[in-house]
Amino acid sequence: MADTIARVSGAKQVLHMDIVGYVIALGVALLLLPLLPLMAALKLVDVVRRSRPPEQAS
Known part of the structure; x- marks a missing residue:
């Protein structure tokens, strides 16, 4: 016996x-x-900021 009363129709394109x-x-x-x-x-x-080497703090 089926668990549902609806028909299984599969996937449909809408x-x-x-x-x-x-x-x-x-x-x-x-x-x-x-x-x-x-x-x-x-x-x-x-990109420009990342390409420069970091400045040394003194």
């Missing part, structure tokens, strides 16, 4: 949920795109 996910991802990408130059500049500053 097209409208896929589309909603792509629309949200595109919106987030468009919102974050203006921050890309700032993030690149901060990364460049970090």
Whole structure:
């Protein structure tokens, strides 16, 4: 005897949920795109600061 009364139908593809996910991802990408130059500049500053040897305290 089965433990449930629902039929097991397996995994289903829900097209409208896929589309909603792509629309949200595109919106987030468009919102974050203006921050890309700032993030690149901060990364460049970090790389330059890490490449210099530490100064000796006297």
